[in-house]
Amino acid sequence: MKYHVIYDGNCNLCVSLVQQMENLDQGAQFDYIPMQDEAVLNRFQITAKDCELGMILIDANNPEHRWQGSDAAEEIARKIPFAEGLVSLYRKIPGLKSLGDKAYEEIRDNRYQWFGKRDRTYHSPYPIGCIALGAGEREKGKGTR
Structure with a gap:
């Protein structure tokens, strides 16, 4: 199964995590789309305003199935x-999910001030539509990305 991760390609923290x-x-499970790539976002009917609420994860097989913000993480x-x-444990502890949501929102809203902003948008070597190579193929340099 493949998933599309929409992230802030200008955020130092976001890029480091990607x-x-x-x-x-x-590239086996995830490919990556910077939220600054409006052409790709349009394919999923996602706007810049949608991206202001946080990262987005899209199920590539069922693009209507999406997670956003801390739920995506x-x-x-x-x-x-x-x-x-760890996620299972995190979800079982009362109040921790709410605390995590608030922490995510605080980081999201202050990411540039706390972690800095890149001069250029980061584009992943695993963009949408990439084909992950098996270990042997990676070593030989075969395949496409």
Whole structure:
């Protein structure tokens, strides 16, 4: 199953987290769309105003199935093998989800002041439509991204 991650390509924190995900996933489950790419956002009927509410995760097989903000972050973590248990625990502790939502909103609203803003938009080497290479193919340099 493939998912599209819409992130702020001008936010230092957001880009750092996307790069961590790229290293872990290498395009197998996730591809990445900067929210500054209006042409791609239009394909999903997403506006810049929609993006102001936080990152968006879209199920590529069912694009109407979407998560946003802290819900998107949780769903992404559920897809990463070592983090799935942490998300389950996080969701079971009373009040922690609400606290996490508030923390996400605070970081979202202050990300440029706290972490800085990039001069140029970051574009992932795993853009929408990328095909993940198997380990052997990556070593040989075959395939496309």
